[in-house]
Amino acid sequence: MTAAAQRVRGGNVAWMALPAFLMFLAFGVVPLLGVLALSFTTWNGIGEIVPSGTTSWRATLSDPGLPHALWVTFLIMALSWAVQTPMSILIGVFIAGRKRYREFLAVLFFIPLLLSSAAIAITYKSLLDPSFGLGSGLGIDALNQDWLGNATLAMATLIFIVSWQFIPFHSLIYQGAVRQIPTSMYEAAQIDGAGRWKQFWSITLPQLKYTIITSSTLMVVGSLTFFDLIYVLTAGGPGDATRALALLMYQQGFQANLMGPASAIAVILVLVGLVLSLVLRRLGGRADESQLEGA
Amino acid sequence: MNRRNFLGLGVGAGAAAALAACGSSGPSGGSSSGGSSGGGGAASYWSLSGPPGEPVRQAAIDRFNKANPDSKITPTFFQNDAYKQKIKTSLGANQGPTMIWGWGGGGLKEYVDSNLVEDLTGWLGENAAVKDKILASSFGAATVNGKIYALPVETVQPIVLFYNKKVFEKVGVQPPQSWGEIMALVPKFNAAKIAPFSLGGQSRWTNMMWLEFLLDRTAGSEVFDRVFAGEKDAWSDPAVLDMLTKIQDLVKANGFQKGFSSTTADSNADQALLYTGKAAMMLHGSWSYGIQVSNGGNFVKDGGLGWMNFPAVEGGKGDPSNTVGNPGQYLSISSKATAEAKDVAKKFFSTTLVDDDEKAGWVKSGGVPVLKNSESLFTGGDAQFLKDMAGIANGAKVFAQSWDQALSPTAAETLLDNIAKLFQLQVSPQQWVDSMNGVIGK
Numbered sequence: 001m002t003a004a005a006q007r008v009r010g011g012n013v014a015w016m017a018l019p020a021f022l023m024f025l026a027f028g029v030v031p032l033l034g035v036l037a038l039s040f041t042t043w044n045g046i047g048e049i050v051p052s053g054t055t056s057w058r059a060t061l062s063d064p065g066l067p068h069a070l071w072v073t074f075l076i077m078a079l080s081w082a083v084q085t086p087m088s089i090l091i092g093v094f095i096a097g098r099k100r101y102r103e104f105l106a107v108l109f110f111i112p113l114l115l116s117s118a119a120i121a122i123t124y125k126s127l128l129d130p131s132f133g134l135g136s137g138l139g140i141d142a143l144n145q146d147w148l149g150n151a152t153l154a155m156a157t158l159i160f161i162v163s164w165q166f167i168p169f170h171s172l173i174y175q176g177a178v179r180q181i182p183t184s185m186y187e188a189a190q191i192d193g194a195g196r197w198k199q200f201w202s203i204t205l206p207q208l209k210y211t212i213i214t215s216s217t218l219m220v221v222g223s224l225t226f227f228d229l230i231y232v233l234t235a236g237g238p239g240d241a242t243r244a245l246a247l248l249m250y251q252q253g254f255q256a257n258l259m260g261p262a263s264a265i266a267v268i269l270v271l272v273g274l275v276l277s278l279v280l281r282r283l284g285g286r287a288d289e290s291q292l293e294g295a
Numbered sequence: 296m297n298r299r300n301f302l303g304l305g306v307g308a309g310a311a312a313a314l315a316a317c318g319s320s321g322p323s324g325g326s327s328s329g330g331s332s333g334g335g336g337a338a339s340y341w342s343l344s345g346p347p348g349e350p351v352r353q354a355a356i357d358r359f360n361k362a363n364p365d366s367k368i369t370p371t372f373f374q375n376d377a378y379k380q381k382i383k384t385s386l387g388a389n390q391g392p393t394m395i396w397g398w399g400g401g402g403l404k405e406y407v408d409s410n411l412v413e414d415l416t417g418w419l420g421e422n423a424a425v426k427d428k429i430l431a432s433s434f435g436a437a438t439v440n441g442k443i444y445a446l447p448v449e450t451v452q453p454i455v456l457f458y459n460k461k462v463f464e465k466v467g468v469q470p471p472q473s474w475g476e477i478m479a480l481v482p483k484f485n486a487a488k489i490a491p492f493s494l495g496g497q498s499r500w501t502n503m504m505w506l507e508f509l510l511d512r513t514a515g516s517e518v519f520d521r522v523f524a525g526e527k528d529a530w531s532d533p534a535v536l537d538m539l540t541k542i543q544d545l546v547k548a549n550g551f552q553k554g555f556s557s558t559t560a561d562s563n564a565d566q567a568l569l570y571t572g573k574a575a576m577m578l579h580g581s582w583s584y585g586i587q588v589s590n591g592g593n594f595v596k597d598g599g600l601g602w603m604n605f606p607a608v609e610g611g612k613g614d615p616s617n618t619v620g621n622p623g624q625y626l627s628i629s630s631k632a633t634a635e636a637k638d639v640a641k642k643f644f645s646t647t648l649v650d651d652d653e654k655a656g657w658v659k660s661g662g663v664p665v666l667k668n669s670e671s672l673f674t675g676g677d678a679q680f681l682k683d684m685a686g687i688a689n690g691a692k693v694f695a696q697s698w699d700q701a702l703s704p705t706a707a708e709t710l711l712d713n714i715a716k717l718f719q720l721q722v723s724p725q726q727w728v729d730s731m732n733g734v735i736g737k
Contacts, residue, residue: 044405045384046383046386046387048409125557130554149553149556149558154557237557237719238556238721240721251712254380255704255708256704256707257383257705
C-alpha cells in the first residue's frame with residue numbers, strides 16, 4: 001500500500017462519511033427523536049399537541065391489537081425467511097456458473113427487481129381476483145380461490161408475493177458470494193474425491209456463512225417495514241389477518257387520528273428492528289476469523 | 296479546493312435542497328394559496344378531483360372569477376384518499392386553503408374543536424336568503440354544538456339498493472320487498488352461479504351501509520342517535536344483536552360474492568360485478584348511478600339498472616321511508632385565512648354556489664342538488680333516477696348521515712375495524728357490541 005493510499009484510508013474517511021452522516025441525522029435520527037417525543041403526547045394530527053405522559057403508551061400496550069400485530073409481523077418474517085433463503089441460495093449457486101444459458105436465465109430472474117412494490121401488488125391483486133382474475137378469465141377453477149379474502153390463504157399468498165419480489169435480490173448477493181469462493185478449494189475437493197453434492201455442503205454453504213447472515217439481516221429487518229405491498233393487497237385484512245406492525249401504526253395514526261399511540265408503535269418497531277439486527281450480528285461471530293481452514 | 300472537497304460540498308448542497316423541498320408541501324396546482332398568505336382579495340379552494348364532481352366545481356369557480364375579476368379563487372383538486380391526508384397535514388401545519396371541502400359530521404367537529412374553521416351561524420342569519428335556498432335537512436351534518444360551521448353544497452346522496460334487471464329476469468324472480476324475501480333470493484341466485492350481492496368489503500365503509508340500514512329498519516334511528524350522543528352502553532340494545540346476527544346469517548348463506556373481503560370499492564370492482572351480471576344486487580350510494588352509466592357500456596341505457604329504497608324488515612320498528620347517506624357535501628372557511636380571503640369566500644358562498652347554473656350543473660352530472668326546487672330540471676334519460684332519488688331524500692322521515700362521517704375519526708376507525716371482523720365471522724355479535732361500547736364518546 002502506498003503512502004498516499006494510506007492517508008486516504010486514515011484521515012479522509014471520516015470527512016467522506018460526513019454527507020451520509022448528515023443525511024442520516026436529518027432524515028433518520030431527528031424524526032426518530034420526534035416520534036419518541038410524540039409518543040408521550042396526545043395529538044389528533046391537526047390540533048394542539050398536548051403532553052400526556054404515558055397515556056399513549058398505556059393505551060398501546062393494553063390494546064389486544066398489538067400482540068396480534070407482533071405475531072403477524074414475526075410470522076411474515078419467519079415464513080418469508082424460510083422460503084426465501086433456500087431458494088435464493090440455490091438460484092444464486094446456479095447462476096454463479098459461467099455458462100451462457102445461465103447468464104441469460106439470470107437476466108430473467110432479475111425482472112421482479114425492476115418493479116415497484118405497489119405495481120407488483122396491484123398486478124397480483126388483479127390476477128388473483130376471484131371474479132375478474134386469472135382463474136375466471138382462463139376458466140380454471142383451481143385458480144379461482146379466495147386468495148386474499150381467506151385469512152390463511154391471504155397470509156400464504158402474501159409470503160409467496162414477497163418471496164417472488166425479493167428472491168432475485170438475494171440470489172444476486174449469493175451469486176456474487178459464490179463467485180468469490182476460491183476455485184482452489186473445489187479443485188482440492190475434487191482431488192479428494194468429493195462429488196458435487198458433497199462440495200455444496202462442505203465448501204459452498206460454509207463459505208457463504210457471512211453472506212447468509214447479511215442476506216438474512218436484510219430479509220428480517222426488511223420484513224418489519226413491509227407496508228406498501230400489504231396495504232395495497234389486503235389493507236391488513238381480511239379482518240386483521242395480515243395487519244402487521246407497520247399497518248397498525250398507519251391505521252392508528254392516519255385513520256384513527258391517534259398520533260400518540262401510533263408513535264409508540266413506531267418506537268416499538270424501531271426497537272424490535274435494532275434488537276433483531278444486533279442478534280443477527282452476534283450470530284455472525286468475529287469478523288476477522290478465517291474462513292479458509294482446510295483450503 | 297480539490298476535487299473531493301468540491302464533490303462533498305455538492306452532496307451537502309443536495310441534502311440542503313432536499314430539506315428545503317420538504318418544508319414547502321403546498322398545493323401543486325395553485326400559486327399563492329396558503330390560507331395564511333392568501334391576501335389581496337384572493338382565496339384558495341381545495342376539493343376532490345375526477346368526474347362527475349370536478350367539472351362542476353371548476354365551472355363554478357370559473358363563473359365566479361369571470362364575474363369578479365379582482366378577487367380570484369384558485370382551485371386545487373386532489374384524489375379522494377390523498378385529499379383526506381393532505382387536508383389534515385396542511386391544516387395542522389397552518390398551510391391550509393381558504394375554503395375547506397368536506398363531509399361534515401365528526402370530521403368537521405374535529406376542525407371545530409381545533410378552532411380551524413369559521414362559525415357561519417351569524418353570517419347565515421344575516422343572509423337568510425342564502426340559507427333558504429338550501430334543503431334544511433342538509434344543515435344537520437354542518438352543525439356542531441348548535442352552530443353552523445359549513446355551507447351545504449353539491450348533492451344529496453342517499454344509499455339505495457341497486458339491482459340488475461336482466462339477471463332478475465334470467466333467474467325469474469322479483470326484486471325483494473322485505474328482509475325475508477332477500478334471504479329467500481340468496482339461494483336462488485347462488486344456484487344460478489350469480490352472486491346475490493356485490494360488496495367491496497376491503498373498503499369497510501361499504502359493509503357499514505348494511506348495518507346502517509338493518510339497524511334502522513329493525514329499531515328505528517334512535518339507537519344510533521344514542522350512540523352518537525355518547526350514551527353509555529348504547530350499543531347494548533337487543534335490536535343491535537338481532538341486526539348483527541342477520542348480517543352474519545347473510546354472510547354464512549354466501550350472500551356476497553366470493554372474495555368480497557378483498558374487493559375494493561375504490562377500483563369500482565364492486566360496481567363491475569353488477570353491470571357484468573356476475574352479481575344481482577348491490578347496496579351503494581346514489582353516485583353509483585354515474586359509474587354504472589360511464590363504465591357499464593349500454594347497461595343503464597338499455598334499462599338494465601334498477602333501484603329502490605332498502606326494504607323493510609318483518610316486525611321492525613323503523614320507518615321504511617328512512618334513508619342513510621350523505622345529506623350534502625360541505626364547504627367551510629378557514630379561521631386562519633385573511634379577512635380579504637374570507638370575504639371572497641363568503642361572496643362565493645352567497646352568489647355562485649346558490650345560483651341556477653350551479654343547480655343545473657349538478658343535475659346534469661347525475662345528482663340531486665342540495666339547492667331547493669331542482670325537480671323541474673330533471674329531464675332526459677336520467678330523469679326517472681333523479682326523481683326517485685329526490686323522492687327518497689325528501690320523503691325520508693329521517694335522513695341519517697353515514698356513521699363513519701358522523702362519528703369522530705377515532706370512533707369511526709374502531710367501528711370500521713369491528714365491522715370488517717364481523718363480516719369475516721371473526722367476532723361474534725356479542726363481542727362486537729362489547730368492543731364498540733368501549734369506544735362510545737371517544
